[in-house]
Amino acid sequence: MSNQKKRNFQIEAFKHRVVVDPKYAEKTWKILEHAIHEIYNHNASGLSFEELYRNAYNMVLHKFGEKLYSGLVSTMTLHLKEISKSIEAAQGGSFLEELNRKWNDHNKALQMIRDILMYMDRTYIPSTHKTPVHELGLNLWRDNIVRSNKIQTRLLNTLLELVHRERTGEVINRGLMRNIIKMLMDLGPSVYQEDFEKPFLEVSAEFYKVESQKFIECCDCGEYLKKAERRLNEEMERVTHYLDAKSEAKITNVVEKEMIANHMPRLVHMDNSGLVNMLLDDKYEDLGRMYNLFRRVPSGLLTIREVMTSHLRETGKQLVTDPERLKDPVEFVQRLLDEKDKYDNIISSAFNNDKTFQNALNSSFEYFINLNPRSPEFISLFVDDKLRKGLKGVSEEDVETILDKVMMLFRYLQEKDVFEKYYKQHLAKRLLSGKTVSDDAERSLIVKLKTECGYQFTSKLEGMFTDMKTSQDTMHEFYASHPELGDSRTLVVQVLTTGSWPTQPSVTCNLPAEMSALCEKFRSYYLGTHTGRRLSWQTNMGSADIKATFGKGQKHELNVSTYQMCVLMLFNNADRLSYQGNRAGNRDSCFRLEKVPAISGLCEGEECSSERTYE
Numbered sequence: 001m002s003n004q005k006k007r008n009f010q011i012e013a014f015k016h017r018v019v020v021d022p023k024y025a026e027k028t029w030k031i032l033e034h035a036i037h038e039i040y041n042h043n044a045s046g047l048s049f050e051e052l053y054r055n056a057y058n059m060v061l062h063k064f065g066e067k068l069y070s071g072l073v074s075t076m077t078l079h080l081k082e083i084s085k086s087i088e089a090a091q092g093g094s095f096l097e098e099l100n101r102k103w104n105d106h107n108k109a110l111q112m113i114r115d116i117l118m119y120m121d122r123t124y125i126p127s128t129h130k131t132p133v134h135e136l137g138l139n140l141w142r143d144n145i146v147r148s149n150k151i152q153t154r155l156l157n158t159l160l161e162l163v164h165r166e167r168t169g170e171v172i173n174r175g176l177m178r179n180i181i182k183m184l185m186d187l188g189p190s191v192y193q194e195d196f197e198k199p200f201l202e203v204s205a206e207f208y209k210v211e212s213q214k215f216i217e218c219c220d221c222g223e224y225l226k227k228a229e230r231r232l233n234e235e236m237e238r239v240t241h242y243l244d245a246k247s248e249a250k251i252t253n254v255v256e257k258e259m260i261a262n263h264m265p266r267l268v269h270m271d272n273s274g275l276v277n278m279l280l281d282d283k284y285e286d287l288g289r290m291y292n293l294f295r296r297v298p299s300g301l302l303t304i305r306e307v308m309t310s311h312l313r314e315t316g317k318q319l320v321t322d323p324e325r326l327k328d329p330v331e332f333v334q335r336l337l338d339e340k341d342k343y344d345n346i347i348s349s350a351f352n353n354d355k356t357f358q359n360a361l362n363s364s365f366e367y368f369i370n371l372n373p374r375s376p377e378f379i380s381l382f383v384d385d386k387l388r389k390g391l392k393g394v395s396e397e398d399v400e401t402i403l404d405k406v407m408m409l410f411r412y413l414q415e416k417d418v419f420e421k422y423y424k425q426h427l428a429k430r431l432l433s434g435k436t437v438s439d440d441a442e443r444s445l446i447v448k449l450k451t452e453c454g455y456q457f458t459s460k461l462e463g464m465f466t467d468m469k470t471s472q473d474t475m476h477e478f479y480a481s482h483p484e485l486g487d488s489r490t491l492v493v494q495v496l497t498t499g500s501w502p503t504q505p506s507v508t509c510n511l512p513a514e515m516s517a518l519c520e521k522f523r524s525y526y527l528g529t530h531t532g533r534r535l536s537w538q539t540n541m542g543s544a545d546i547k548a549t550f551g552k553g554q555k556h557e558l559n560v561s562t563y564q565m566c567v568l569m570l571f572n573n574a575d576r577l578s579y580q581g582n583r584a585g586n587r588d589s590c591f592r593l594e595k596v597p598a599i600s601g602l603c604e605g606e607e608c609s610s611e612r613t614y615e
Contacts, residue, residue, distance in 0.1 A: 025064040028055050029071050035116065036072070039109045040079045049116060057119045065124035072117065076137060080106070080144040088150045096158060099151075100179045103141070110137035142187045146195065155180075159196060160203050167207065167234070178242035185244055197247055201254055204235075208258035216263055220273035222286040228259040229289055252296070261297040268307050275307045279346065287350035301356065309360045312343065316368030320375065329374075333382035337405050340365065366412040376419035379409055383445065384426040387437050399441050407448045416453065424461065425502045431468055432494060433543050439465075463500035471495050478525050491518040495526070496538070509539040509562065512569040539563065 035052050038044055059068045083102050090098035114121060114133045121133050131139065145151060159180065162172045184192040208231065215224050232255050239248040260267075267290075268275040278286050294300030319325060319339065325332055343361050351357045369375050383406055386399075413419055430436040443465065450458040471494040478493075479485055511519060523535055544565035546558045560568065570577055 024062070025059060025067055028059050028064075029067060031055055032059075032068070032116070033071060033075055036075045036109075036113060037079075039112050040105075042105075044112060049112070052116045053118065056117050060120050060124050065120060065128070068117070068120055069124065069128075069130060072113070072133070073136065073140070076113075076140050077144060080140055084145050084148050084151065087145065088148075095154065096176055096180055099145075099155070100176060100183070102145075103179075103183050106137065106141055110134060113137070138187055142191060146184070146187060146191065152195065156195060156199060160200060163200065163238070164203075164207070166238070174241045181242050181244070192244060197244070197250070200247075201250055204251060205254050205258055208255055209262075212259045212263060215259075216266060221267050221270040221275075221278070222273060222283065222289075224263075224267065225286065225289045225293060228255070228293055231255055231259060232293070256293075256296045260293050260300065264294065264297070264300060264303050268303055275304060276311050279308065279311060279343075282342070282346070284346065284349045287346060288352075291351050291354075301354070305357060305360050308357070309364055312361065312364040313367055315339075316364060317371060320368050320372040326372070326374070329378035329381040330385045332378050333406075333409065336365075336369065336409060340405070340408065362412070365409075366414075369409065369412045370414045373415075376413055376415050377422045379406060379413070380419055380422035380426050382406065383423065384430065387441055387445075388430050388435050396438075396440070399438070400444065403441065403445050403448060406445070407452065410449070411452065416457075420457065421502075424464075427461065427464060428502055428541070431464060432541055460500045463497055467496050467500060468494065474526070477529075478522060481525060482521065485518075491515070491522060493519075493522055495535075496541075504538075504540055506538050506540045509537075509566060511539070511562075512566060 032052060032055055035044075035047050038047060056068060059065065083106070087095070087098050087102055110133070114137075117133050124130075125132055130136075146155065159177070162177060166172045181192070181196065184196055211231075212228075215227050219227065232252060235251045235255055236248060239245060239251065243251075275287075275290065277283075278290070290304065291301070294304055316339070319335060320332075325335065340361075347353060347357045347361065372378075383403075386402055410416070410419060427442070430442070436442055446458050446461050446465075449461070474495060475492060510516075519537065526535060527533065539562040542562035544560055544562055546560060546565060546568060547555065548558055548568075549555050558568075
């Protein structure tokens, strides 16, 4: 047995000839055809869908799929032609209602028919590359209803008329519109686009072309923009209610082109209400609306920027070149700051902090601020005014804000070294006179300048503060080493490093004997404790406090320059003085000074300044 070859056995079904009734296909189709008629006639409740499915299944199984499919097409077409007549007969407002009702009926019928013919849908149709039942039903509805000669144009005109009525303020049945538009979308993108969207956009363009022309003739710029914005919002709302979402970009483009792009130059330059007037009157709401509308069209923001820049440069040029405004440097700079604040607020509130507008603003300020060669000096004088007089009732944060604004103007300057020259002079006067509002504020500005321009720019300014601190220590040590002078610090000396402080021409000054003796004591002390140095008195940079008694015993304290102190001290010993000298042009001049009636007094204190140099 083991040597015998194994055999394979296969069991096959008994073969016999199946005899099919020659009238089977016709009989079965008649049953199915009747069922389709009943479905369209709303009599489907009495049908056995299980039996109908089995009949359709057997027809396909017995190779009668073609008969079943072609019969379906013929039967559905027959019913749709009858439905078309019913829709055509509908009058007025009932036209769309009838179309919508029949469309819903057709969809329900189509669902039941597809259930019955499911086996054909899954087997026969894919193998023969025919259109599936549901898609077939939509195509037949499209060809026999939507695109029939008597319905297609009427349907389009009805839909466009309803849109027009809604645009002119009437209330329409949006639910019905949504259903009809969705029907077109369900029939395929091409149906919606060709049969509705394309003519809808064309009609809309004409509508807004006419309306925009009417509005621009009777409205000012702000009113026109409000109407354009409202129309744009209406179209976007219309899309959400009953149009295809993909239509939003298309219809908004139409509104933007017809109402904004085609009228931009006229809008921005409109007399008494255009962009310049909005800027002048700080109309943030109108400016914001213009920005948001113009940004939607090509070159819209560029148009706004160009007009704003042109206006800003022209007004800025007038500001910095007007002789009347140049009489008060502090007011000059304050107006610049106010103008900058104004446009910063506009860009922030109305132009969405757009960097391109901020850049245009900076460019404009840089342009006109440098038209005036005295701008660096005026900015330094502005700082001097704020830090010398102080800001009453203003917090440190507010001082910082002002300094930040000053730095903003400083960045626009092309001649920053000119600013440095004037700033050094003004800072020196504040420090030497002790009239700076706050060392912290002074140092804060130095830090800002250092951050902006680097160490080299501020090294000498920082040296000035170092000298002031060193001088305080020196004076403390001086009086400590001369107890005979007591606690009344009649003399205060600042020892200044050559090169750090601004140099000014100094004339020979004969100090009063009281001061001269004190100065000599300080010189001896200083040179005795510091070798290799020399002192040069800069009386032109000093000041003095003089206590004086006027008539009727009135006592006053005068703050004067060192030169003024020298002259006033002479009147301690004389009531009248005269002076004759040689002035320019070699012409002799005589001066006569008289003592103020009943003025007498003695210099109680004097602040002198000197330069320190290295041998």
